[in-house]
Amino acid sequence: MPNTPAAAPSPIIPSPASGHAEGVSNDEFRAAMSRLASGVVLVTAQEPSLDPDDPSAPDVEDVGMTATAFMSVSLDPPLVLVSLREGSRMDDLLEEQDLWAVSVLSESQRHIAGRFAMKGRLSDRLLFADIPYTRGEYTDAPLVGGALAVLECRTEQRVRAGDHTLVIGRVLTAGVPSAGGGPLTYFRGRYRQLG
Numbered sequence: 001m002p003n004t005p006a007a008a009p010s011p012i013i014p015s016p017a018s019g020h021a022e023g024v025s026n027d028e029f030r031a032a033m034s035r036l037a038s039g040v041v042l043v044t045a046q047e048p049s050l051d052p053d054d055p056s057a058p059d060v061e062d063v064g065m066t067a068t069a070f071m072s073v074s075l076d077p078p079l080v081l082v083s084l085r086e087g088s089r090m091d092d093l094l095e096e097q098d099l100w101a102v103s104v105l106s107e108s109q110r111h112i113a114g115r116f117a118m119k120g121r122l123s124d125r126l127l128f129a130d131i132p133y134t135r136g137e138y139t140d141a142p143l144v145g146g147a148l149a150v151l152e153c154r155t156e157q158r159v160r161a162g163d164h165t166l167v168i169g170r171v172l173t174a175g176v177p178s179a180g181g182g183p184l185t186y187f188r189g190r191y192r193q194l195g
Contacts, residue, residue: 038068040113040184040191043082044141045100047093062142063124065090066117068186069164070102078171080153083164091165098155100169101136103144106181107193112144113184114191138172148183150175 046060069083080102084091094100105113115127132145136152143150153169160166182194 038186039070040105040186041067041070041082042103042105042112042116042144042147043067043070043084043090043100044103044143045090045093045097045139046141047097058125060140061124062128063089063093064116064127064142066113073168078174079156079168080151080171081166081168083161083166086160086163086165091167094155094167095158095165099139099141100153100155100167101139101141101143102151102153103133103142103147104149104151105144105184106146106148106178107184108181109144109146109184110191136173143175143177146178148176148178148181150177 042064043066044062044064047063049059049061065084065088067082067084071081073079073081082102084094112131128142131142133142134145135141136143136150138154139152141152143152150173151171152173153171155167156170157168158165159168185192185194
């Protein structure tokens with residue numbers, strides 16, 4: 001009797017209750033991805049005055065956003081990528097102008113990450129009030145004091161991906177102002193320290 005190949009396994013048919021045609025629900029996807037530890041950064045930029053008719057209002061406003069979806073893309077040229085929720089304030093701002101900065105937060109800067117991740121938060125001007133920072137040479141955006149690394153970027157490309165925008169930036173300057181401490185990480189829905 002000739003050998004016959006084994007039957008291929010039956011494909012898994014997703015249940016309609018799973019939420020997506022691909023068979024994974026939002027909760028299942030979120031739970032799986034929460035097991036991937038990621039670094040925490042503060043993305044900063046400047047936007048024109050929100051009230052240009054008010055002579056007492058500043059000409060520009062600093063804007064900041066905590067991000068955990070940030071990565072290196074290329075060494076030559078030096079490129080990085082940050083993922084922004086589509087329609088968020090930072091996404092809208094970086095669609096209008098192309099200069100921004102990133103501060104890689106240290107384990108002692110959990111309060112900064114939490115402050116800029118809050119929903120329904122105070123104005124960014126108040127959030128920056130007691131945080132030490134310098135201004136970027138090219139972007140004029142805040143670079144957080146005590147960060148493990150700081151980068152200034154110019155947007156090269158924007159890619160829509162589901163409910164997010166992937167912003168790819170060319171690195172204009174990079175510095176390592178703080179040699180001490182470990183990175184702030186995000187794992188299973190919480191900010192954590194290594195070790």
